[in-house]
Amino acid sequence: MKAPFFWQQYPPTPTAKILTPFSFITSLITRYQINKPGWHAPIPVLCCGNLTIGGTGKTTVALEMGHYCQQQSIPFAFLTRGYKRKSRIAEPFMVDLNQHNAKDVGDEALLLARLAPTWIGGNRAASAKAAIKKSPVKLLIMDDGLQNPTLYKDLSILVVDGVTGFGNQRLLPAGPLRQPVIQGLKTVKTCIFIGKDKTGLLPTISSHVPVFRANLTMNPAIRQFSNQSVIAFAGIGRPEKFFQTLKDNQLILSKTISFPDHHHYTNKDLNKLLSLHRHYQLPLVTTPKDYVRLPDQFRPLATPLEVCLTWHDPASLQKIFHMIHF
Structure with missing residues (x-):
């Protein structure tokens, strides 16, 4: 699915305004989700998520966190829902690179599994329990799932694309937002802002949470x-x-x-x-x-x-991991 063009048009177009009443349903769902208590894992959970539909760089950030864990000798596992997978394998299950393909687990899960054990499941709490039982991990990294209520996050990181920002700042289906911006900023502890600030959002975000800036660069x-x-x-x-x-x-x-x-x-x-x-x-x-x-x-x-992140502050990852209490 390609995102509707009007999602990125600000001020909102007539189409977005017509759809705005339906956004009330999205608002009710997210309000219900964020108020549900998630399962507290016995080890820290780091979540790389966003407030919008579409590619902001969550998987790139999750991989960056994973590479840092490897450098610091921190055993970890990834949790993901396996977006767009077509198989009906019982969840949760661990990706097996020798058996699974993109149709089985989704493309993002395959990339994550090249780096560390990766568990598929919509219920992140069930995936977390399976990952902890399977191997002696000390950290769980969620690729997406900021609005998933099943698992408590010790550190929620908001990933923002500086070019697209929050689009027209309307909730689905009138815009790309999964939840209201201010509500979302209250649920995260920090933000990774990728690229130039072409939407002028940086002052708003930085007034709520610490911001770490990075650019996408090629391998x-x-x-x-x-x-x-x-x-x-x-x-x-x-x-x-x-x-x-x-x-x-x-x-x-x-x-x-x-x-x-x-x-x-x-x-x-x-x-x-x-x-x-x-x-x-x-x-x-x-x-x-x-x-x-x-x-x-x-x-x-x-x-x-491949793309990777180049940090404005070389100590960004170290500072982010200092927010986690192991």
């Missing part, structure tokens, strides 16, 4: 394509964000193809990409999320280009 592997023409494709929340990052890193985009978020590639899609590759005689580049959704036989034709 050094991108250098092999510097000043080269490529064909880029992506099926993520904001494909244009990926394409712009490629341009910022001196890649020449001869062709870009966008697919819906978490899109499962069909034979028709793959034939189209293959035809473009053969016609232009140019390399195909994509995101890691898209790469794991490609069939095994197609993967040699595409190169996944």
